[in-house]
Amino acid sequence: MEVNEEQKTTAGVLKRIAGPVVTAVGLNAHMYDVVKVGNEELMGEVIKVDGDANIIQVYENTTGLRPGEPVSNTGLSLAVELGPGLLTSIYDGIQRPLEVLVEKMGSFIERGVSAPGIPRDKKWEFKALAKVGDDVSPGAILGEVQETNIVHRIMVPPNMKGGRIATITSGSFTVEETICTLEDGTEFQMMHRWPVRVPRPVMEKKNPTIPLITGQRILDGLFPIAKGGTAAIPGPFGSGKTVTQQQLAKWSDAEIVVYIGCGERGNEMTEVLTEFPELEDPKSGKPLMERTILIANTSNMPVAAREASVYTGITIAEYFRDMGYDVSLMADSTSRWAEAMREISSRLEEMPGEEGYPAYLAARLSEFYERAGLVTTLAGASGSVSVIGAVSPPGGDFSEPVTQNTLRIVKVFWALDAKLSQRRHFPAINWLNSYSLYLDTLGPWYDTEVSPEWNPLRSWAMEVLQKEAELQEIVQLVGSDALPETEQITIEVARLIREVFLQQNAYDAVDTFCEMKKQYDMMKAIRSYADQSYAAQAAGVSPTQIISIKAKNDLPQIKFVKDYEPMLDGILKAMESEFTTLRSSA
Amino acid sequence: MKEYRTINRIAGPLLFVEKTEPIGYEELVNITLADGSVKRGQVLDTSDELVVVQVFETTTGIGRDSGVRFTGEAIKMPVGREMLGRILSGGGKPIDGGPEIVPEKRLDITGAAINPYARSSPADFIQTGISTIDGTNTLVRGQKLPIFSAAGLPHNNIALQIARQAKVPGSTEDFAVVFAAMGITKEEANAFMQDFERTGALERAVVFLNLADDPAVERIITPRLALTTAEYLAYDLGMHVLVILTDMTNYCEALRQIGAAREEVPGRRGYPGYMYTDLAGIYERAGIIKGKKGSVTQIPILTMPGDDITHPIPDLTGYITEGQIVVSRELHRKGIYPPINVLPSLSRLMNLGIGKGHTREDHKKVSDQMYAAYAEGNDLRGLVAIVGKDALSERDRMFLEFADLFEQRFVRQGIDEDRTIGEGTLDLGWDLLSTLPVEQLSRIDRELIEKYHPKFRAK
Numbered sequence A: 001m002e003v004n005e006e007q008k009t010t011a012g013v014l015k016r017i018a019g020p021v022v023t024a025v026g027l028n029a030h031m032y033d034v035v036k037v038g039n040e041e042l043m044g045e046v047i048k049v050d051g052d053a054n055i056i057q058v059y060e061n062t063t064g065l066r067p068g069e070p071v072s073n074t075g076l077s078l079a080v081e082l083g084p085g086l087l088t089s090i091y092d093g094i095q096r097p098l099e100v101l102v103e104k105m106g107s108f109i110e111r112g113v114s115a116p117g118i119p120r121d122k123k124w125e126f127k128a129l130a131k132v133g134d135d136v137s138p139g140a141i142l143g144e145v146q147e148t149n150i151v152h153r154i155m156v157p158p159n160m161k162g163g164r165i166a167t168i169t170s171g172s173f174t175v176e177e178t179i180c181t182l183e184d185g186t187e188f189q190m191m192h193r194w195p196v197r198v199p200r201p202v203m204e205k206k207n208p209t210i211p212l213i214t215g216q217r218i219l220d221g222l223f224p225i226a227k228g229g230t231a232a233i234p235g236p237f238g239s240g241k242t243v244t245q246q247q248l249a250k251w252s253d254a255e256i257v258v259y260i261g262c263g264e265r266g267n268e269m270t271e272v273l274t275e276f277p278e279l280e281d282p283k284s285g286k287p288l289m290e291r292t293i294l295i296a297n298t299s300n301m302p303v304a305a306r307e308a309s310v311y312t313g314i315t316i317a318e319y320f321r322d323m324g325y326d327v328s329l330m331a332d333s334t335s336r337w338a339e340a341m342r343e344i345s346s347r348l349e350e351m352p353g354e355e356g357y358p359a360y361l362a363a364r365l366s367e368f369y370e371r372a373g374l375v376t377t378l379a380g381a382s383g384s385v386s387v388i389g390a391v392s393p394p395g396g397d398f399s400e401p402v403t404q405n406t407l408r409i410v411k412v413f414w415a416l417d418a419k420l421s422q423r424r425h426f427p428a429i430n431w432l433n434s435y436s437l438y439l440d441t442l443g444p445w446y447d448t449e450v451s452p453e454w455n456p457l458r459s460w461a462m463e464v465l466q467k468e469a470e471l472q473e474i475v476q477l478v479g480s481d482a483l484p485e486t487e488q489i490t491i492e493v494a495r496l497i498r499e500v501f502l503q504q505n506a507y508d509a510v511d512t513f514c515e516m517k518k519q520y521d522m523m524k525a526i527r528s529y530a531d532q533s534y535a536a537q538a539a540g541v542s543p544t545q546i547i548s549i550k551a552k553n554d555l556p557q558i559k560f561v562k563d564y565e566p567m568l569d570g571i572l573k574a575m576e577s578e579f580t581t582l583r584s585s586a
Numbered sequence B: 001m002k003e004y005r006t007i008n009r010i011a012g013p014l015l016f017v018e019k020t021e022p023i024g025y026e027e028l029v030n031i032t033l034a035d036g037s038v039k040r041g042q043v044l045d046t047s048d049e050l051v052v053v054q055v056f057e058t059t060t061g062i063g064r065d066s067g068v069r070f071t072g073e074a075i076k077m078p079v080g081r082e083m084l085g086r087i088l089s090g091g092g093k094p095i096d097g098g099p100e101i102v103p104e105k106r107l108d109i110t111g112a113a114i115n116p117y118a119r120s121s122p123a124d125f126i127q128t129g130i131s132t133i134d135g136t137n138t139l140v141r142g143q144k145l146p147i148f149s150a151a152g153l154p155h156n157n158i159a160l161q162i163a164r165q166a167k168v169p170g171s172t173e174d175f176a177v178v179f180a181a182m183g184i185t186k187e188e189a190n191a192f193m194q195d196f197e198r199t200g201a202l203e204r205a206v207v208f209l210n211l212a213d214d215p216a217v218e219r220i221i222t223p224r225l226a227l228t229t230a231e232y233l234a235y236d237l238g239m240h241v242l243v244i245l246t247d248m249t250n251y252c253e254a255l256r257q258i259g260a261a262r263e264e265v266p267g268r269r270g271y272p273g274y275m276y277t278d279l280a281g282i283y284e285r286a287g288i289i290k291g292k293k294g295s296v297t298q299i300p301i302l303t304m305p306g307d308d309i310t311h312p313i314p315d316l317t318g319y320i321t322e323g324q325i326v327v328s329r330e331l332h333r334k335g336i337y338p339p340i341n342v343l344p345s346l347s348r349l350m351n352l353g354i355g356k357g358h359t360r361e362d363h364k365k366v367s368d369q370m371y372a373a374y375a376e377g378n379d380l381r382g383l384v385a386i387v388g389k390d391a392l393s394e395r396d397r398m399f400l401e402f403a404d405l406f407e408q409r410f411v412r413q414g415i416d417e418d419r420t421i422g423e424g425t426l427d428l429g430w431d432l433l434s435t436l437p438v439e440q441l442s443r444i445d446r447e448l449i450e451k452y453h454p455k456f457r458a459k
């Protein structure tokens, strides 16, 4: 973020400094104005007006600030810069490019340094699509730039008036050079700013009907999220929130990915930075980094910037949506965001709500998730933002306010479970507690794109898992031998569903991504074992014999094989012949 | 520098000073007592009317007549190569009878955040010689991997064993240990010091000691002094530094005490709402920086109040650190050393430091398979207690036996037993797994089984 010198309006002085929140007087500022604090002109934002006093959250470390230092108001709101140059970037919470900060101040984040969000000197090849004489309205596409392998569409900023095009030129431009003028003299550049706390307008919000395919079996298969949908993934520490989010960032079939590391670990962001350029998008074959934007405001970076990071991310996501793209946004972790709100709020001495969180926690969360959606853009195209938020409940207890308020809003709930992660059942998503409210609307897609058999197969698997849970309770009391024969088989089938289908190793080169067709084939194979087992049992074969069918034990192996079909065929044939032998000797 | 005698109120570790000139936030403050002794503090809140100072020592002897000087700068730590081999107080003053440290540099103890873009991904496997760490919860250079323990458990022995045995196989680079004690007993401290002396480790160590009877608030700066020293050794002198912080529980208690003195709205169980951010400011100081030779690896130790892993101290720590090694009372009671319970333990950076080119290609899958088998066997123990062993299927009995074997052979080892990763740990893992039928090893690809499984190896 950068603010022009001449835009400073009024001058004030610092009165009090206590942590990231400071008080200034004489500023005459409005709520959410961006101000420059102290001799070093640290960036801050007005978050409370109290008589002549303005309470400011400062986005940088406030050590050494003294009462009496100057504060000036820029009169602008906190905004992000939107234009070519966003892709592959890594930003802090207020869109300062971390790469540039390293050049300017070395390996550690010092303060008082500003850096533009997108490069000013770089020239981009702009190809005009609109023509002189065209009438363009806000959001209309003027032209495009081949940014990475992604085409970056240049739009009339939604907060400007449209009109008739007087000039428009293809050619090589920086983001600040004018590429188009209107008859009324309005000039457009490739870059514009958008205030992060204001959702970008759309023509219409629609109901999602297409799943975001993630290549993760338990997600696509059992609890799918729609393109334009919302999901929450709560879980205690070490249960797999970050790994799941990163899997989605890698493999989901979104066209653009915005990944927000909000108050989490530095090494995790480094991992993404080192890994993504090496990985290929399964669809385009291009490095995954080319479609990715990272926001990294780690746990030890200033909390106020952590609070802003989520807005910075969602605004960038909306911007790409407005170009007609399917964007997915991961926020890891929304709890750290909520805690930043809590920390700031407690310094404002606001009346705390539940567990010290501010009373507006629920409102902020729902405003954020409301910015997801499948939309018709102002230009009439279809675009979407899917939002997946990690939640980190204290002590892993889901009854706390952030989890509860999030669950009230989101449509998909992937409940991580420490019991599963402790036994290295990954993804440690509890299949009994999790849900997707998109199942019905997505059903037709699975019918036509996967198989008409898929939806019944899914319901069957869920029933088996439910049944297993009930049976396990009995087993815990009396042992498995005491179960009726059919139910001993059910237990074995459920084990296969868990160990073959649900377990998926994010670190295995092949298993990390599983296409829908393979998911279907795997589930069908388990179903085939189940059907043959019940038939054999009815024909008098003992459960012990059925359970010791050897071929089914090879099913997990197909996870690790790319061209799995011949292997699977072999297993199915072997299984059939084992059953035939069993039945004939019964 | 002007001296004020305008202390208006003293509450716990806090002084409220009036009528000052503009004072900087987080400035270092010197307080002179009537007897001429000087105590140090830091500005927590500053405004025209009032400055709140947190004193790092006891406030005993401070009165309204004490002199307050604001130094105009943040707390800095003098650092130098000579610190190696020295023992300092929790406040950074030499207590080994040696000379003052001649500083080569004075560094801000808060430490700025490492720019994530400047970090380099940890990838070097550290062999600790302990199977439950190397095999199943691998430590890598630049990681922060705490030990979650509880009162009366041998976490100090484990930490010492790690400090003694830790090495990066094949590397001869410079290393150092920075040890920071916060509120531990004299006896515990002695055990550490004796071990350091016995093994000659002290020469390569810098020790900070804040003992149980030292001022609690000093504990707020002890880990920061230790990490500032570690960063200097790592990034200026190019050493690989292992930082042991013990006991973080005492640190958090000090934090709570200050919060209470400031009359802040407390968070969960009375700990300040900003404890996550505060702890992150300590733990995130582990890492490796691109273009610099050294690294900072952290092993914080904490004792879980009431053995409760959901208590805010272990909980918030676990949310920041890259895994945790959990010490179990149950295994300790069974007489197993080191009593590390692998099930709730985790190393998140393990995958970066193991496998082909690091340890061995079968590492990950052997580890996963052992976890799964041990977890299953462990569950069955509950069932056996109710229905008896006879009600178990044959398959179940095998897993039950595996769990016992795993504890007795894989977990248990000598306090000076230094196992290599290949033959010492992974092959041992395969030996144990070979007690299960091959087809039960569903986590391992056929290829690896054929290469490493004893049944096939023997052929």
Ligand SMILES: Nc1ncnc2c1ncn2[C@@H]1O[C@H](COP(=O)(O)OP(=O)(O)OP(=O)(O)O)[C@@H](O)[C@H]1O
Pocket: A235, A236, A237, A238, A239, A240, A241, A242, A243, A244, A264, A392, A421, A426, A427, A428, A504, A505, A506, A507, B318, B319, B320, B346, B347, B348, B349
């Ligand atoms: N799908 C998976 N496949 C394999 N391993 C996994 C998977 N998911 C999680 N893990 C394992 O679990 C560990 C912890 O996962 P992760 O870091 O995602 O936890 P988290 O929920 O984000 O924790 P925190 O809240 O502390 O950040 C990983 O380091 C990895 O070892």
Ligand SMILES: [Mg+2]
Pocket: A241, A242, A243, A264, A332
């Ligand atoms: Mg995480």
